[in-house]
Amino acid sequence: MMKAISATVMRAQRTTQGNVVVVAGLGLLAVTIAAVMQGGLRHGLVAPIGLAAGIALYHAAFGFTSAWRRMLAETRSVGLRAQLVMIGLTIIVFFPLLERGAVLGQPVLGYISPIGVALSLGAFLFGIGMQLGGGCGSGTLHAAGSGSVRMAVTLATFIAGSLAATANPLDWRHWTEFGSFSIVERIGAAPAIAVSLACLALQLRFLKISESMGNDDSKVVDADSVD
Numbered sequence: 001m002m003k004a005i006s007a008t009v010m011r012a013q014r015t016t017q018g019n020v021v022v023v024a025g026l027g028l029l030a031v032t033i034a035a036v037m038q039g040g041l042r043h044g045l046v047a048p049i050g051l052a053a054g055i056a057l058y059h060a061a062f063g064f065t066s067a068w069r070r071m072l073a074e075t076r077s078v079g080l081r082a083q084l085v086m087i088g089l090t091i092i093v094f095f096p097l098l099e100r101g102a103v104l105g106q107p108v109l110g111y112i113s114p115i116g117v118a119l120s121l122g123a124f125l126f127g128i129g130m131q132l133g134g135g136c137g138s139g140t141l142h143a144a145g146s147g148s149v150r151m152a153v154t155l156a157t158f159i160a161g162s163l164a165a166t167a168n169p170l171d172w173r174h175w176t177e178f179g180s181f182s183i184v185e186r187i188g189a190a191p192a193i194a195v196s197l198a199c200l201a202l203q204l205r206f207l208k209i210s211e212s213m214g215n216d217d218s219k220v221v222d223a224d225s226v227d
Contacts, residue, residue: 057142064136068127075214077207084200084207091196099189110184116177133157 028051036044067079097108113119130136133154135143140158143151165172183192 054142054145057138058146065130065134065139069131071207071210075211077211081204081207084204088197088200091193091200095184095189095193095196098184110182112180112182114177114180116175118172118175118177122172129161 028047032044032047035047064083067083070076070078071080094108097103098110100108102108133140133151135151135154137158140151140155144155183195186192187195
């Protein structure tokens with residue numbers, strides 16, 4: 001009897017998942033067609049690329065939130081160290097492209113904004129919201145896309161807060177700023193890569209030392225021991 005019930009439940013789940021895949025596929029097709037009609041093939045390719053990125057993020061369970069939480073609460077730095085490695089690889093790939101200004105005939109530009117009070121305060125508040133909401137931007141998107149109602153609420157408030165900020169409340173756009181800076185423009189791509197990787201190496205070393213001090217040597221988690 002129990003086996004029959006379990007088999008029925010599994011069939012129902014497979015049917016539901018199949019329906020979700022069909023609806024998602026039709027939605028992706030509709031978005032792709034609309035994008036092609038409005039902006040051409042280049043814009044149309046953004047939809048399937050976004051889908052592929054979402055699938056990758058979902059299966060990798062990628063997000064910045066849990067790594068920071070584990071470091072602060074448990075002194076486990078494997079997640080943060082993985083993020084630093086990812087940043088290093090991004091630097092190696094994109095700094096030369098930013099210096100060239102184009103790739104495959106397409107412009108490659110960096111968005112350089114000034115550092116100031118508004119940016120610092122906003123980053124601090126975003127970190128708090130990220131922990132309370134249970135996800136950063138990428139984590140919220142892939143979790144909401146996987147069907148999480150809780151993260152759908154987080155995404156809705158994420159959008160509402162971003163929209164409210166465009167209204168310039170408290171006149172934050174005119175708060176004190178300290179100017180903008182591009183290390184690639186200032187010293188060139190190769191030296192910028194060297195300096196950036198050196199800084200990342202120092203941070204990696206600091207995280208390892210902090211983890212060793214915060215845990216017994218026998219309990220320190222390395223990247224290759226995490227499943």
